[in-house]
Amino acid sequence: MSSDGLWSIGELAGRAGVTVKAVRFYSERGLLPEAERSSGGHRRYGAEALERLRLIRSLRGLDLPLAEVERVLPGAAGVREEEGVRAEALEEVVADELRRVRGRLAELRWREASLRLVQDGTAAERVERLRLVGAVAVPPDTDAMARFWRRILPVRLPGRVVSLVVDAVVPQPPRDPDPEQVLAFARLHALVTDPRLDGAEFRPAPPLPDGEYRPAVLYEGLAEAYALAAAEVGAGRGPEGGGALDRFVSAYADARGEPDGAAFRHRLVGWLAVHDGPVIGRYWKLAAGLFAPGEPVLGVLHHQLSVALRGQVRAGTG
Incomplete structure (x- = not known):
């Protein structure tokens, strides 16, 4: 100086x-x-x-x-x-950059798990897995799954209910996935984007058979039933307890404008068997491991309630 x-x-x-x-x-x-x-x-x-x-x-x-x-x-x-x-500008700039860094980290974690998935497979599996993960954006999004559900939900369902359903049934990509989660997500993406879904033989069945019913009443009632069932499962009991099974059945009965009784429950068992077809069953099998620990998986709760109802009808106690 x-x-x-x-x-x-x-x-x-x-x-x-x-x-x-x-x-x-x-x-x-x-x-x-x-x-x-x-x-x-x-x-x-x-x-x-x-x-x-x-x-x-x-x-x-x-x-x-x-x-x-x-x-x-x-x-x-x-x-x-x-x-x-400038303190305020520094706070905003750091927050923006932190979001970008987190996005890049999520992308890198997903790429790492994808590479491990391909690396760990047999020669034949590697080709299949490569095709599957290559069809998924990195970092992944859930747009295809949301479109799948919006397409199969009843057209008369109010928008607010559609949004609630989609939020509940579409799993978010894990922030730090393992290879098996990447594989499940990629297979789930392949399922919901399968062009065969446009054909009647592959399209998921409606929640109730042809006829008049009120979709909003059905889905709002099911949401209540699933919440009751999740509480029972969280307490270490069966999902049919705490009024969950009765609310599950009444959601369908109220939507149809029919009384809940033994005859209705017998018919509902048949409807559920058709609705819970291979596409929806496959969806929930793949999606179950993608939800956060402790997060209720509606497909699993729905299946458990359906099984409980079927057992009740067979026993003649419904």
């Missing part, structure tokens, strides 16, 4: 551990305050410029784009050391 307490551009660059080119670039962008110019027109810098360079290096070290750095740092003109950074 010279007798006037100022540094040349080269001295500042050396102290900050950056190149002269970098100092000149940041100066021209208005990020570095100049104390004055020498008699020869050369830039001279004081201590606040060194502090500012260290802040810039820190921000760039976090991989923040230059435009974001400029958002965070106040203009060089009139900068005082105590001003530091």
Whole structure:
């Protein structure tokens, strides 16, 4: 430092551990305050410029784009050391970058698990698995599954109920998946995007046979039944307890406008056997391992309630 307490551009660059080119670039962008110019027109810098360079290096070290750095740092003109950074802008920029980093980490975790899945298979399995994981976006999304359910749900179902159903039946991709979860997700994606679903023989059956029924009444009633069943399962009991099975049956009876009784329960067993066909059964078999631990899996609860109803009807106690 010279007798006037100022540094040349080269001295500042050396102290900050950056190149002269970098100092000149940041100066021209208005990020570095100049104390004055020498008699020869050369830039001279004081201590606040060194502090500012260290802040810039820190921000760039976090991989923040230059435009974001400029958002965070106040203009060089009139900068005082105590001003530091724009606190609100720094908070926003860091939050945005953190979201991007988390997204990249999720992508890398998914890619790692996918590579392990392919690597661990036999020669024949590797080709099949490669095709499956190659059809899934990275990081994965649930758009195809949501479209599947929106397509098979009754057209008369109110939008708010459709959204509730889709949120409950579509599993989110695991944040840190293992290879088996990647395989299940990829197979689930293949199932819901199978073009054969456009054919009548593969299309899932409606929840009730042809005839008038109120879809909103059915699905809202089923939601209550599943909640009761989940509470029973969480308490270590069967899902048919706590009124869950009766609410399950009454959801269908109320939707049809029929009384709940032995005759209705006998017919409902037949309807459920048709509705719980191979496509829906396959969906829930693949999806079950993708829900978070402790999260109720509606397909499993539905199956358990259906089995309980079938057992009750066969025993003649319904």
